[in-house]
Amino acid sequence: xxxxxxxxxxxxxxxxxxxxxxxxxxxxxxxxxxxxxxxxxxxxxxxxxxxxxxxxxxxxxxxxxxxxxxxxxxxxxxxxxxxxxxxxxxxxxxxxxxxxxxxxxxxxxxxxxxxxxxxxxxxxxxxxxxxxxxxxxxxxxxxxxxxxxxxxxxxxxxxxxxxxxxxxxxxxxxxxxxxxxxxxxxxxxxxxxxxxxxxxxxxxxxxxxxxxxxxxxxxxxxxxxxxxxxxxxxxxxxxxxxxxxxxxxxxxxxxxxxxxxxxxxxxxxxxxxxxxxxxxxxxxxxxxxxxxxxxxxxxxxxxxxxxxxxxxxxxxxxxxxxxxxxxxxxxxxxxxxxxxxxxxxxxxxxxxxxxxxxxxxxxxxxxxxxxxxxxxxxxxxxxxxxxxxxxxxxxxxxxxxxxxxxxxxxxxxxxxxxxxxxxxxxxxxxxxxxxxxxxxxxxxxxxxxxxxxxxxxxxxx
Ligand code: NAD
Numbered sequence: 001x002x003x004x005x006x007x008x009x010x011x012x013x014x015x016x017x018x019x020x021x022x023x024x025x026x027x028x029x030x031x032x033x034x035x036x037x038x039x040x041x042x043x044x045x046x047x048x049x050x051x052x053x054x055x056x057x058x059x060x061x062x063x064x065x066x067x068x069x070x071x072x073x074x075x076x077x078x079x080x081x082x083x084x085x086x087x088x089x090x091x092x093x094x095x096x097x098x099x100x101x102x103x104x105x106x107x108x109x110x111x112x113x114x115x116x117x118x119x120x121x122x123x124x125x126x127x128x129x130x131x132x133x134x135x136x137x138x139x140x141x142x143x144x145x146x147x148x149x150x151x152x153x154x155x156x157x158x159x160x161x162x163x164x165x166x167x168x169x170x171x172x173x174x175x176x177x178x179x180x181x182x183x184x185x186x187x188x189x190x191x192x193x194x195x196x197x198x199x200x201x202x203x204x205x206x207x208x209x210x211x212x213x214x215x216x217x218x219x220x221x222x223x224x225x226x227x228x229x230x231x232x233x234x235x236x237x238x239x240x241x242x243x244x245x246x247x248x249x250x251x252x253x254x255x256x257x258x259x260x261x262x263x264x265x266x267x268x269x270x271x272x273x274x275x276x277x278x279x280x281x282x283x284x285x286x287x288x289x290x291x292x293x294x295x296x297x298x299x300x301x302x303x304x305x306x307x308x309x310x311x312x313x314x315x316x317x318x319x320x321x322x323x324x325x326x327x328x329x330x331x332x333x334x335x336x337x338x339x340x341x342x343x344x345x346x347x348x349x350x351x352x353x354x355x356x357x358x359x360x361x362x363x364x365x366x367x368x369x370x371x372x373x374x375x376x377x378x379x380x381x382x383x384x385x386x387x388x389x390x391x392x393x394x395x396x397x398x399x400x401x402x403x404x405x406x407x408x409x410x411x412x413x414x415x416x417x418x419x420x421x422x423x424x425x426x427x428x429x430x431x432x433x434x435x436x437x438x439x440x441x442x443x444x445x446x447x448x449x450x451x452x453x454x455x456x457x458x459x460x461x
Contacts, residue, residue, distance in 0.1 A: 027175035028189040029168050033198045033205075036156050039186035040127045041207050044154040046184040048124060052103045054182065059102040059146050061177035066097035066142050069173060073138045077166045081134050083321025088262035091422070092139045092430075099421045099428035100146045105443035117458040122447035124152030125210040129202045131223065133215045135265040135321065135358060137163035138170040140214050140430040145174050145188045147429075150443035156208065157190040158199040160215075162317075164192075203228070210446065214431045224435070231445060232435035233267075236386030237356040238409075238416065239377040240270040241401060243370050243392040244278050246413070251391035252286035256293060258389070258415030260340045260360045263321045267432065268387040268409055268416045272353045273364040274377045280366050284343065292340040293362075294324060294333075301344050303331040305351045308359060315357065324360045348376050370397055374404050381405055386434035389416055408432055408439040 030036040047055065066073075074089035109120040128148050132140040141157055148155045159167035167190060174188045191198050203211055203226045212231045213223035220232035240258075242251050259270040275283050287293040296304060307330050308319040319327060324342050328335050346353050346363045353363035365380070367373035381388055387409035390401050402410050409419040409432065418424030419440075431441045438445045 026172065027179075028171040028186050030189060030191055031193075033156075033158075033191050033201045036189040036191050037127060037202065037205050037207050040154040040156045040189045043184040043186040043189075044124070044127050044152075047149060047154055047187060048152055050152075050183070055149055055152070056103050057181040058178045058183040058187070059150060061181040062142065062146055062149075062174055063097040063100075065173050065177045066093055069169075070094055070097070073166060073169060073173075076169055077138055077163070080165050081137070081163050081321070082318070083135060084262040084265050085323065089139075092136065092262065093142070095420060095422050095428045096139050096143045096146075096430065100143045101150070101427045101442040102146060103150045103443065105147070105427075106151060106447055107444070112459040112461060114459065116453065116455040118454070119452045121450050121452055122151070122444055123450050125229075125446065125448055126153060127208055128153050128155045128210045128212060128446060129205070129208040130155050130157050130212040131199060131215060131219055132157055132159045132163075132167065134160035134163045135267070136214075136430045137166045141167055141170040141188065142174065143428070143430045144212065144214075147441065147443040148446045149178075149187055151446040153210075153446055154187045155189070156202055157188065158194045158202050159190060161194055164194060168192075212431065212441075212446070220435050230436065231431070231433045231438055231441060233431040233433045233441070234384065234386070234435045235356055236267045236384050236407075236432075236434065237271045237354075237380060237382055238268060238387040238389060238407075239380045239405075240273045240389040240391065240416075241373050241377045242273060242275040242279060242283055243373065243390075243394065243397055244276050245393040245397070246279070246391035247393070248279050248282045248391075249286050249290070250413070252283055252291050254391065254413070254415045255362070255389075256287055256291040256341050258411075258417055259362050260324070261415070261417050263323055264358050264360045265321045266417065266420075268419050269358075270362065270389060270416050271356055271358075272348075272380055273362060274348075274367050274373045274380070275364055276370060276373050277366050277368055280345070280364065284345070284364060287341070287343055292338045293343045294328065294335055294339045294341070296342050296344040296361075300328075300331060300333060301346070301350070301352060304342070304361065307331055308357060308361070309351055309355060313355075315355070320358045322359060327359060327361065348380055354380065354382075370400075374401050377401070378405050381407065384434055386432065387411075387416065387419065389414075408434045408437075 070093035220234040223230040
């Protein structure tokens with residue numbers, strides 16, 4: 001038996017001792033934020049000393065349990081928040097389970113030479129404070145937890161109050177996975193009743209070393225004003241640009257597939273289209289005849305705008321993540337079940353186009369040429385630098401658009417969800433740090449850089 005194996009057994013025994021002392025006995029869920037932070041801190045001491053192999057065992061078990069519970073959590077999320085649809089939420093959980101990077105994401109940089117060996121090692125921050133959205137509650141919690149634990153951290157979540165049950169289910173599941181794999185309880189913690197007060201308490205807590213905010217502009221700004229290191233994954237309003245060189249029929253299909261995925265909840269999803277005038281009618285024709293779209297009249301657009309946006313300009317939460325059929329029924333229009341998206345032609349200033357709706361309502365803006373289309377799309381993205389999409393076969397156009405819009409994600413000739421590794425290459429994440437520049441976060445985003453220097457030895461070149 002080598003030293004590592006002895007260490008592993010000691011960690012396992014320590015973890016078991018800790019379970020019996022767990023104050024709530026509810027696997028990571030506490031009444032007071034202080035208790036949640038202290039439990040995560042105790043768990044981090046254990047995780048910190050675990051081998052990478054042991055951390056990976058916990059992560060594999062989280063993946064396994066996420067797959068087993070995908071349908072249960074998906075149903076719970078839809079039931080609790082009223083947003084999205086079960087089929088797509090199952091796919092999102094399977095995606096998180098399969099494609100969120102683990103410990104393999106954390107790599108070391110080395111320099112060796114006459115003066116010795118220097119390593120850049122990525123170490124844990126400690127206890128991370130994470131704030132999660134109502135739109136992908138459990139997906140974000142599971143995705144963040146995998147990456148954060150891979151980095152040797154533990155995490156305290158302050159979830160959206162409208163998604164507490166679903167979040168608690170996910171947190172219980174993560175801790176059960178850790179315990180079963182020989183890890184500690186409380187690798188992910190939360191409070192029974194998250195509020196702005198518990199969030200503030202967590203943000204100011206001396207034992208929280210890194211804050212990660214996934215949500216709208218308000219929460220990201222709050223986290224970035226905290227005086228601590230913050231990762232800010234904020235709002236988007238992704239435009240899909242279509243030029244005259246695109247495969248128009250496929251563009252119609254990709255855009256509607258992306259826009260309607262989980263009823264348009266993902267922050268990366270197509271929120272509006274900018275099409276050059278010469279192909280705009282053809283694009284709308286395919287959307288209407290082949291992609292289950294409903295063309296809203298001017299009067300219906302006005303009714304929809306009054307229904308989905310409040311007088312103060314906020315979103316009506318009862319409309320976010322609802323299907324096209326439900327949204328239309330709210331304005332007295334009954335449509336068959338195959339209708340999945342509401343489309344119309346409008347100016348870029350139209351409230352249903354300029355607002356990040358998170359509903360399958362897709363306004364289409366006419367541009368006189370490619371330059372005009374780029375200008376309109378950049379304006380509509382509102383400087384979030386989050387996500388944008390393009391359908392074009394002209395690489396010069398694609399390059400110009402990419403430089404002008406400057407977003408963390410740019411999908412070319414595919415549905416937006418390809419950016420999450422769903423029908424596209426690359427890993428998955430539900431925290432896209434548009435504001436602070438990490439882009440698609442993964443385990444390495446939750447580590448800090450440490451330089452280890454050995455002078456004059458260990459170079460064997
Ligand atoms: P939201 O901003 O209403 O809430 C997000 C989280 O922040 C919740 O936990 C909420 O309780 C908390 N919160 C809000 N204001 C706060 C404040 N002032 N102080 C502390 N906590 C605060 O967002 P939502 O409606 O749940 O989610 C949708 C929004 O999140 C959209 O704008 C979407 O684009 C964005 N989003 C971004 C990403 C990303 O990766 N960039 C991912 C998902 C969602």
